[in-house]
Amino acid sequence: MRKASTFVESLGDEILNARLEAILENRKPSRHVLGKIENMRKSDGGFAFWKQDVSSITSTLNIVGWLDDFSFRKGPLVDKTFDFLLKHQQNDGGWDEIEEVRGFEPPPFMMPSELNTRTWLTACCAHWFIRFGRAEPPGTKGCPAEFLMQHMKSSGLIRGYLYASWDALVMFNYHPGPESDVFKNLLSGVRVQFAPNEHDGTDLAWLLRCLRDIGLGVDDELVSKAISTLESIQEPDGSWISNDGDEFTGITTVDVIRALHDFDKL
Numbered sequence: 001m002r003k004a005s006t007f008v009e010s011l012g013d014e015i016l017n018a019r020l021e022a023i024l025e026n027r028k029p030s031r032h033v034l035g036k037i038e039n040m041r042k043s044d045g046g047f048a049f050w051k052q053d054v055s056s057i058t059s060t061l062n063i064v065g066w067l068d069d070f071s072f073r074k075g076p077l078v079d080k081t082f083d084f085l086l087k088h089q090q091n092d093g094g095w096d097e098i099e100e101v102r103g104f105e106p107p108p109f110m111m112p113s114e115l116n117t118r119t120w121l122t123a124c125c126a127h128w129f130i131r132f133g134r135a136e137p138p139g140t141k142g143c144p145a146e147f148l149m150q151h152m153k154s155s156g157l158i159r160g161y162l163y164a165s166w167d168a169l170v171m172f173n174y175h176p177g178p179e180s181d182v183f184k185n186l187l188s189g190v191r192v193q194f195a196p197n198e199h200d201g202t203d204l205a206w207l208l209r210c211l212r213d214i215g216l217g218v219d220d221e222l223v224s225k226a227i228s229t230l231e232s233i234q235e236p237d238g239s240w241i242s243n244d245g246d247e248f249t250g251i252t253t254v255d256v257i258r259a260l261h262d263f264d265k266l
Contacts (some may be wrong), residue, residue, distance in 0.1 A: 001266045003238025004253055011250045019069045023258050024266075029070055037063065038077060045084035046098075054100045057121050058110050060084060064128045069258060073132055085125055086137055093142025094122035109161060116160035119151050123158065123167035130174050131213055145175045149182060156189030162203075165190055166210040173214040187214075191222055196229035201240030202248070204230050205255035212262045227265055230256055 008020050015036060018029040040047050040063070046055025047063045064081060072078050089095055097112040111117055126144040129135055148168050151159040158164040165186060172183040196204070204226045216223050234240055240256045242248035260266050 001238075001257070001260070004234070004240075004257055005238070007238040008250055008253055008257075013250060015066065016250050016254055019066055019254050020257065022070045023254070023261050026071070034077060037066065041080070045080050045087070047081075050104065052104075054104075055084065055098060056101045056106075056110065057085065057088060057095055057097050057125070058101075061121075061124050061128065064132075065255075068128075068131065069254075078132070082129070082132065082134055082137070085129075086139055089125070089141045089144075091141050092147050093140075093144045094118050094147035095125045095144075097121060115151065116164075119148065119158050119160035120164040120167070122147055123164045123171060126171040127167040127210065127213065130170055135174055143175070145171050148172075152182070152186070153189075155192070156185030156187075157193060158186070162193070163206065165193075166207050169210050170213045178214070194222060194225065196225050199229070200243045201230060201233065201252045201256045202242045202244070205240075205252070205259040208259035208262065212259075218263050218265070223263065227260065227263060230260065231265075 005020060005024065008016055014033055018027075018033040021027040022029060040049075042048060042053050042055040044053075044055050046057070046060040048054060048056045048059040060081060064085075067078055067081070085095075088098065096118050097106070097110050099112050101110055102112050108114070109117060109120065122144050126148075129137065148158055148164075148171060153159055158168050169183070169186060169190065172180065172186055176182055178184075194207075199207070208223065208226050208230075211220070211223050211226070218224060218227065230240070239249050239253045242252040257266070
């Protein structure tokens, strides 16, 4: 794991290093780093990784993941971010990508008005609201669980990308609850579907975050398979690569470190 940390540090990215220090040493980020993150915020309250003053739900959720690494749960940086997400909840309880994002020729998983986009964004938003203790915020427009249940398949999985099913585990564990058929069928479907060799470090780290947040431990077969796969695909330089390209290797490596740390596997 020292190799992984050294690889991240060698990139010289202040935010990545702050996340790494928060995960491994429980160190709070500097004001400088927090200022850099706040300066990324768009005028509508969200975030996006482009210069234009247009936010995206997808990018904002990435920032929420950073805030989780810092163990932040309240304060202006957190509150404004969740206010943005809540503002964009749809009347049916779900989420969609912001329509203006269409003009940036986004990848399929960010294309507005597509069911596959809506299901994974809804599940991911619900996951983070629950994780941050904001499961039933004032002003909510509906129940994300009901939206997701409308799009379940006979396998128990959610229609769309696998991330939708993984994140929905956290939603259904909260409501209707871990003893519900909905949750049990979804978890069973995720177990049956899981093919470790089909996933990169980004996928496996995210799956483990979801499994962490429903209370599974290292003795669970699905958790142990994901961890052993991560250990087997680590690069000689200590990094984990992303199928999205080399520019995401640092982000993926920090995500994996977080996942392994969560399960005391460092």
